[in-house]
Amino acid sequence: MENLKKQVGIKAAEFVKDGMIVGLGTGSTAAFFVEELGRRIHDEGLNIIGVTTSSVTSEQASKLGIPLKSIDEVDFVDLTVDGADEIDSKLNGIKGGGAALLMEKIVATYSHDYIWIVDESKLSENLGSFKVPVEVIPYGAEQIFRKFTTAGYAPTWREDDKGNKLITDMHHYLIDLHISEIKHPEQLAQELDLTVGVVEHGLFNNMVKKVIVADHDGVKIIEK
Numbered sequence: 001m002e003n004l005k006k007q008v009g010i011k012a013a014e015f016v017k018d019g020m021i022v023g024l025g026t027g028s029t030a031a032f033f034v035e036e037l038g039r040r041i042h043d044e045g046l047n048i049i050g051v052t053t054s055s056v057t058s059e060q061a062s063k064l065g066i067p068l069k070s071i072d073e074v075d076f077v078d079l080t081v082d083g084a085d086e087i088d089s090k091l092n093g094i095k096g097g098g099a100a101l102l103m104e105k106i107v108a109t110y111s112h113d114y115i116w117i118v119d120e121s122k123l124s125e126n127l128g129s130f131k132v133p134v135e136v137i138p139y140g141a142e143q144i145f146r147k148f149t150t151a152g153y154a155p156t157w158r159e160d161d162k163g164n165k166l167i168t169d170m171h172h173y174l175i176d177l178h179i180s181e182i183k184h185p186e187q188l189a190q191e192l193d194l195t196v197g198v199v200e201h202g203l204f205n206n207m208v209k210k211v212i213v214a215d216h217d218g219v220k221i222i223e224k
């Protein structure tokens with residue numbers, strides 16, 4: 001599995017050209033992409049600026065010597081490469097398994113090109129085998145949790161390794177929704193967007209046009 005993730009990370013780095021502003025995703029797959037960019041900066045003198053999507057990626061990129069700016073310091077991002085937790089046949093996705101969905105969605109929104117890199121286990125016909133993370137403001141969060149319970153979404157709190165409610169990079173809580181099959185992700189996204197106290201959610205509908213997938217036969221590119 002690690003090898004498949006590495007293959008797509010390296011493949012995605014081929015799309016990065018000199019002078020680009022590059023969005024750096026979060027997670028175990030995106031980490032291989034970031035690592036490869038670090039190598040190219042070191043070995044080939046690649047000249048880029050990175051815009052990170054989490055504190056974890058900022059730390060990795062800094063260690064690799066990738067020059068960084070925040071999303072507010074650039075006009076736009078040329079290309080963002082990120083992982084995903086689940087992708088349906090229309091290339092809608094769920095992200096946020098690593099709690100980075102808010103910064104990831106902001107950076108993706110201001111990116112001209114956006115690519116996901118995954119191993120084949122992330123592909124499915126309909127979304128729902130992965131939980132849908134919902135980032136909420138702490139004030140009123142219990143009310144939102146109750147509302148999700150009533151709606152039948154079987155919510156759980158995302159916890160840190162001490163069993164406390166996890167605090168995201170942007171100082172919010174995460175509620176994970178367990179919905180077994182999401183046939184209409186746009187409808188669910190709209191409902192979440194309209195829920196007061198919800199900052200963002202992990203449904204990334206209609207945002208990506210290119211996905212790089214690795215399986216044991218090699219790497220392929222799925223395009224919309």
Ligand SMILES: O=C[C@H](O)[C@H](O)[C@H](O)COP(=O)(O)O
Nearest residue numbers: 027028029083096097098100
């Ligand atoms: O919050 C985390 C991100 O959305 C990740 O891109 C996603 O969870 C996939 O991570 P991984 O490549 O580790 O499966």
